[in-house]
Amino acid sequence: MKTTKLAILAILIFSCSTKPKYDVLILNGTIYDGSGGKPYQADIGISGDRIVEIGKLDRKSSEEVIDATGMAVSPGFIDMHTHLEPIMELPMMESMLRQGVTFALGGPDGGGPWPFGEYLDSLESFPLGINVGYLTGHNSIRKEVMGMEDRKPSPEELEKMESMVSSAMDAGAFGISTGLKYLPGTFSEVEEVIALSKKAAEKGGIYTSHLREEGLGLLAAVREAVSISKEADIPVVLTHHKAIGVKMWGASKLTLAIVDSARSQGLNILIDQYPYAASHTGISVLIPSWALEGNKFAERVQDPALKDSIKSGIVFNILNDRGGSDLRRIQFSKVEWQPDLEGKTLHDWALESGLEPSVENGAELVIKAQLNGGTGTIFHAMDEQDVENIMKHPVTMIGSDGRLSKPGDGHPHPRAYGTFPRVLGVYVREKKLIPLETAIYKMTGLSAKSLGLKNRGEIAVGKIADITIFDPGKVIDQATFSDPHQYPLGIEYVIVNGIPAVESQALTGKTSGKVIRKNRQ
Incomplete structure (x- = not known):
């Protein structure tokens, strides 16, 4: 039996009606649209990489449906x-x-x-x-x-x-x-x-x-x-x-x-x-910039007079800047040359080194750390x-x-x-x-x-x-x-x-x- 034109048309209409309208459909969410305005309830239809419709869309078809009931959609x-x-x-x-x-x-x-x-x-x-x-x-x-x-x-x-x-x-x-x-x-x-x-x-x-x-x-x-x-x-x-x-x-x-x-x-x-x-950066932030210029830090700390100036600058920064005036506020995040220090503080390292955890000894350890390649450091300051x-x-x-x-x-x-x-x-x-x-x-x-x-x-x-x-x-x-x-x-x-x-x-x-x-x- 031949398929009539009317039957073919019906099949095409049915096929089109069952084809998903969206790739992703977000239902029942509370939308915060990014403007700073008050939220509102609506559904979101997505096709390709775009938002194509916002409204009451629960009767629409989609390849994927996300139920956002009770959730914020941002x-x-x-x-x-x-x-x-x-x-x-x-x-x-x-x-x-x-x-x-x-x-x-x-x-x-x-x-x-x-x-x-x-x-x-x-x-x-x-x-x-x-x-x-x-x-x-x-x-x-x-x-x-x-x-x-x-x-x-x-x-x-x-x-x-x-x-x-x-x-x-x-x-x-x-x-x-x-x-x-x-x-x-x-x-x-x-x-x-x-x-x-x-x-x-x-x-x-x-x-x-x-x-x-x-x-x-x-x-x-x-x-x-x-x-x-x-x-x-x-x-x-x-x-x-x-x-x-x-x-x-x-x-x-x-x-x-x-x-x-x-x-x-x-x-x-x-x-x-x-x-x-708390901030995070390299431990070198405690060292005076002039001491690091030209990648000659190792040379400068060999000179007693220059080392005294460098150490004095580090002490100042521990007391007045990122050091937060306490070695416990200086915490190691990444220490490639001594991973067991990661998570510990400069205070901990001083004690493990058999040193009194004074600011002066902390400055010496900062110099040691820099000579070894530096550390990633968290500063609770x-x-x-x-x-x-x-x-x-x-x-x-x-x-x-x-x-x-x-x-x-x-x-x-x-x-x-x-x-x-x-x-x-x-x-x-x-x-x-x-x-x-x-x-x-x-x-x-x-x-x-x-x-x-x-x-x-x-x-x-x-x-x-x-x-x-x-x-x-x-x-x-x-x-x-x-x-x-x-x-x-x-x-x-x-x-x-x-x-x-x-x-x-x-x-x-x-x-x-x-x-x-x-x-x-």
């Missing part, structure tokens, strides 16, 4: 300050992905990759768990042109560095980062930084800065950053903003007043922050009230300052695993410091706007489907300073470019992250 979190150096060994970026992060900004503190474009080109061949973008680093560029020399650049050298910044911007950099506390950036004068920042500004970039000082010189360093914003006409982010050292506790009130004053004059000054009262003051400020975003980590490797700062869930669990739910919609805005919409991420950081039709779904009553960090290798709780689903990467707190194994370039979105 844009994927944007990490404004990340150390992605191990990315080619850890392309899944699980320590960040499990926090709900879908975009991470690398190349901070002046340490961006070089050659910039070649690095991003090579990274595109890796199966990335989340999206990444990069800043170009002042320290990397200066070192390439001038080595570790403590001097002004010649006109030719400055021109070369300016050209390198422009080249990186053309290759997709989101801006320029500086690490003016670190070598060789600490040797630069503000005029050099302004000249390079102008090149980033010409192509829509931002400037982020590990300030020249975060301890006793903090206020002057914030004012320097403001002057760079004004002279280079560039948005400035005071990155991982903090007040270091007992003598500076409470100084956040003054730094935030400087930010407010600058913004009232039309300058675009922003902040990012991690939610911990901040005040919780400053952390809270900074977090409440309306232009503060969230950045982990975490390094990509995997369980069992060293003793990292817990921020590597817990930054975003800690904000949600501790500062929103437990302390009620800020409302949930405000916290999410600081993690998503505000960050996307500052970076010029036009299609991310917001839940809206047409936007890219980077989405994090979490339980607001359970979300919490588990990583601690004594036991850091612990993933958070309550981050139930993470969707990257429309593809679920985390489902029911477990990795799916799908890698849909991309290298995002500022001027090629």
Whole structure:
């Protein structure tokens, strides 16, 4: 019997009606859209990498359905300050992905990759768990042109560095980062930084800065950053903003007043922050910069007079800066030459060495550590009230300052695993410091706007489907300073470019992250 035209038409209609309308359908969730506005109940339909519909969609068909009953549905979190150096060994970026992060900004503190474009080109061949973008680093560029020399650049050298910044911007950099506390950036004068920042500004970039000082010189360093914003006409982010050292506790009130004053004059000054009262960097931060210039530290400590000056500078920094005036506040995170020190403090090391745990003996051990290749170090030298003051400020975003980590490797700062869930669990739910919609805005919409991420950081039709779904009553960090290798709780689903990467707190194994370039979105 021949099939009639009417029967064929019926079959086609039936086939079309049964074809799933969406690739992913999120039902029954409470949507926090990333704007800072009040949440609302709705379903979300995703096709490909885009949000295509928001509304009452429970009768629509989908390849995959996520029941988000009782959960918050947020844009994927944007990490404004990340150390992605191990990315080619850890392309899944699980320590960040499990926090709900879908975009991470690398190349901070002046340490961006070089050659910039070649690095991003090579990274595109890796199966990335989340999206990444990069800043170009002042320290990397200066070192390439001038080595570790403590001097002004010649006109030719400055021109070369300016050209390198422009080249990186053309290759997709989101801006320029500086690490003016670190070598060789600490040797630069503000005029050099302004000249390079102008090149980033010409192509829509931002400037982020590990300030020249975060301890006793903090206020002057914030004012320097403001002057760079004004002279280079560039948005400035005071990155991982903090007040270091007992003598500076409470100084956040003054730094935030400087930010407010600058913004009232039309300058675009922003902040990012991690939610911990402890920082992390190399132990060399306790050593006077001049002692490290030209990689001649080992030679200088052989000279008794120079060694006395170096030791005196370290003692000063232990008492007044990151040392927090107590050897117990200086904790080792990574010690390749003596791994048994990881997790222990400078106080512990002194006792194990048969030394009185005095500041002077601590300084001797800092010298020993540097001669052996240095250490990764956690400095418990901040005040919780400053952390809270900074977090409440309306232009503060969230950045982990975490390094990509995997369980069992060293003793990292817990921020590597817990930054975003800690904000949600501790500062929103437990302390009620800020409302949930405000916290999410600081993690998503505000960050996307500052970076010029036009299609991310917001839940809206047409936007890219980077989405994090979490339980607001359970979300919490588990990583601690004594036991850091612990993933958070309550981050139930993470969707990257429309593809679920985390489902029911477990990795799916799908890698849909991309290298995002500022001027090629």
